[in-house]
Amino acid sequence: MSKYCDSHKDKWRKRLGRICGITVVVLFICLFIILITWAILQPKKPRFIIQDATIFNFNVSAPNLLSSQMQVTVWSRNPNDKIGIYYDSLHIYANYHSQQITYYTSIPNAYQGHKDSNVWSPFVYGTNVPIAPYNGPLLSEDKETGSVSLMIKIDGRVKWKVGAITTGRYHIHVTCPAYIAFGNKNNDGLFIGTAVKFQLQQRCSVSL
Known part of the structure; x- marks a missing residue:
């Protein structure tokens, strides 16, 4: 046995x-x-460019509170000729000196085909958003001086599509420099009613 x-x-x-x-x-x-x-x-990262920013409101009030409303135009292109890109759960916000100074704004999900491009124009805003004590005076001073350097950030996820195969989701982080020239003597801003539109045309950094 x-x-x-x-x-x-x-x-x-x-x-x-x-x-x-x-x-x-x-x-x-x-x-x-x-x-x-x-x-x-040979998949390549998508390319992003921030084209312009229209400022409707940007006001620092005591104690260190920021109310802002702006509309930014962001252009994105898929440089791949054999790979499609799905954008999922994207949101955009503004940073100043590494601190978030606006709320998150969602960007609609989108598919970007081979060599295709998309243009998004979301509103980025915040009402009485608390900012760090050291950033409040700096932001007020920069605005009075005439120039504020912001970072417009986009975070979310992407999926790659190759033929009938779609990969899992990958995190994407986009950082776009936005130089806002308040009271610029060269009149770089275009007045639209009470708002001011600034042409930026700055390339963004993209990490996956």
Whole structure:
């Protein structure tokens, strides 16, 4: 009886070993194919440019509270000719000296085909947003001087589409420099009613 049991166990061990070996080989082949395909396609990060910013309100009040409303135009392009990009859960906000100074504003989900581009014009705003004590005087001083350097940030997720295959979601972080020239003597701003529109045309940095 013991010999039969030992023989039976050996058969199961051999069978299990074969199954594990075949599984490892199949996984290796699939991974190899994915890596080769990825290397051939050479996916590139999407490109972003902040084109302009229209300032409706930008007011610092004591104690260190900021109320702001601006509309920014952001252009994005997919540089890949064989890969599509899904944008998911994107939101945009403004930073000043590494501090968020507006609320999050959602950007609608979008698909960007091969070599396609999208243009978004979301409103970025905040009402009585508390800012750091050291940033309040700096922001007021910069505005009085005539120039405020903001960072418009976009965070969210992207998915890559290759043929009928769509990858998992990857985090995307976009940072766009926005130099707002309040009271610029060169009249770089275009007055639209009570708002002022500034042409920026600044390339953004993109990290995945």
